[in-house]
Amino acid sequence: MSDSGGPDVTQELRLPWDDDPNDLYEHAPCGYLTTLPDGTIVKVNQTFLTWTGYTRAELVGHRRFRDLLSSGGQIYHETHYAPLLRMQDEVHELAFDVVCADSRTLPTLVNSTLARDGSGEPRAIRTTVFNATERRGYEQELLFATRRAEESERRVQVLQQIVADLAAAPTEAEVAEAVVRAPEPAFGATSSSIYLVDQERDLIVAVASTDPTTGNWDDMPRSSPRAVARVADRGDLHVVGSLTDAKQHFPDLVETMRRSGRNTVVLLPLTTGPSDEQSSSETLGVLAFSFTGERQLNDNELRVVRLLGQQAGQALDRARLYDEARRREDRATFLAGTARSLDELHRLLPKARRLVDRAVPEIADWAVLRLQVGPTGLLEEAGGPAPDPELLAAAVARATTAGQPIFPGDTDPLGCVVLPLTARGRVLGTLALRMPLDRRGLAAERAFLTDLADRTALALENARLYEQERQIARTLQRSLLASDLPSGDVRFAVETHYQAGSQDLEVGGDWFDAFKITKDKLAVVVGDVVGRGIDAATTMGQLRSAVRALANAEEGPARLLVGLDRFVERVESARMATVAYAEVDLSSGELTYACAGHLPPLLHEPAGSPEFLLDARSAALGSRAGNNNRTEHRRRLPAGSRLLLFTDGLIERRTRPIDKGFEVLAREFDQRRDSPLQGFTAALADTMVGRDNLDDVCLLCLTLGTEERIERTIGAERVQIALLRADLRGWLESHDVDSECRDAVLLACSEAVANAIEHGYRDDPFGMIDVTATVSGDAVEVRVTDHGTWHDAVTDVARGRGLQLIRESMDQVNFDRSDGTTVTMRRSRGEAK
Known part of the structure; x- marks a missing residue:
């Protein structure tokens, strides 16, 4: 006891019983092993033997510690345990699986100490083994969790x-x-x-x-x-x-x-x-x-x-x-867009085509529209491949007869929706659509398709009625136009064309007329009455009759317009009508014309470019403003001239100035200078306005008889040769010159003009060349004259192939060098050289 009365902790406590040290070793809560440095077991306690099931005799002196380990443990013992023990003399808490006598595996934790002798050499290894079974289970459970x-x-x-x-x-x-x-x-x-x-x-x-x-x-x-x-x-x-x-x-x-x-x-x-x-x-x-x-x-x-x-x-x-x-919105958008798109068109065929084009591929991968119009019906198809024709025809027949849509079932081999197009109680036709497979059975989709069929039928019925009424209007319009145009006089020819506005059902006020005042005087007129409909058409007929009644050999265009002014005072609907009126003296070729508020006529003479006749202009008939002084203008026209009278629908466009329209018309008119008169006005109208014109178009083209003699003067430029050839070709064709003679004359004339340019005017780029041609019943004669200076006439003509080609092409060739150089060539008609 200490001086303070407490226990003396410096002295060993005495337990009430005495522990046997050997028992403590044998039955300790851990296993003890003592091995030699090579691992041979020399001492083992009972705890380890109990855990593993071995007897002391099986282990001591017979087994090494590493022999008791699993395969992996033996490798770890060799690579880690033994080297660490030799270096550190001790290792702690190394995990080994010990293989028990009954082959069970015992998880353990091992601590080992290496004891050395006085000289430092390894003497023994003392190892403490702890049972880690519960710890391993806990770790595994923790790892699993x-x-x-x-x-x-x-x-x-x-x-x-x-x-x-x-x-x-x-x-x-x-x-x-x-x-x-x-x-x-x-x-x-x-x-x-x-x-x-x-x-x-x-x-x-x-x-x-x-x-x-x-x-x-x-x-x-x-x-x-x-x-x-x-x-x-x-x-x-x-x-x-x-x-x-x-x-x-x-x-x-x-x-x-x-x-x-x-x-x-x-x-x-x-x-x-x-x-x-x-x-x-x-x-x-x-x-x-x-x-x-x-x-x-x-x-x-x-x-x-x-x-x-x-x-x-x-x-x-x-x-x-x-x-x-989204589908409902898309369908509503499609219906609205389709309705607007169809409303933009008035004709039945374009509407049908646009409907099918919109349906494929937006709502269907194939569509066909059949309409019962005309003798053969109307068919529009898009997409593909098409269903079986026989199955489709049978479905179309059922839908048409019953007037009810056919929606295919899942086993239907046709796989198409067939919609009857019914309007005003009558089935117009059918619309067949192949829809996507996943949408064929939806009630909303069926309602959409039914709505589409109703709207389509109404739009197509309106188009059918429009075309029917339009045809009636056009028939009425044509019946009111002049149909008794003069013919049979070889001194002139008249070609007319009328094209109604594509988007208007009413008859218009555009008109033309041509008639003989006397046997040698021809009158041509084109006019435009304000407004549309029956009133305009009636007025047009009255005005046309008034023109014929007022025209006579003594009065002339100016006096005729004065008479029309008096006429419109009694016929109010004719006020502000426009007229282009011309008279032609067929014996002299003299043209007298006047325009009352109308677009100027376009004249194309054989030798020249087209020109608009801008003289003798005054205000529209009955106008209370502007120039009401009626005048006329005279001009002599050579044979072969063409005069075009037309209404404003030919050139006026909202998208361009009217001056541009005049320019385009003159160019197109010039390009057709050699075209036959038959079909001339229709082709010109088709080029200028197409088939979908918004306004009526009325044209009258007058051609005077062909010239017996053609005279042209051209500049000394090679580009003029092509223009001369075109002019001469048209003149020869108008005289029915056979193709062989025509081609020979054109070749010889071209070579003669080329020689004149090259030799006569080599030093004078401003020289002029005269070309004269005449035709008779048996021959064509051409004269080419220049006023230049040929340095060596014989050498210049002979050195090239020009003279040779001329002589090979023509029957007779003569040169006259008295005043410049004149080449006269003659070729017989109807026979080969």
């Missing part, structure tokens, strides 16, 4: 990503694609497929799969006994864990599972609410995914699977509402 937590966290992350993907997927197809790819990262599934419920068609539709080659990958009725249909009907999650389970509950899965080696299949309904609220939950589809081998899903995994089904179902519900709203 950690892994399970990590898997749960990973699964939650995957599910969060899937939910994000579903939220970002606006359409049903995109939602299905996101759902079908979820089981692989979330649960380690081998493959998955998604089926959606189509309530209107009463089908379970296969939508997407990560491996469509496995399983029954096709659509099925909702009443099918197959596993997917049964799960969709019940709305319950099913896990088929083995082939035995499949045989008992879902026999249709047995063959698929056996063939693919996938022994666990999960059938997950995609619902709009929790599975325990069946009354308010709707099953929109089924997600089927499988695992290779048997796979047990724990409670946490099953909760995640059900959550996936709810999230996917809600996303599908939202996507279907979005798809339907």
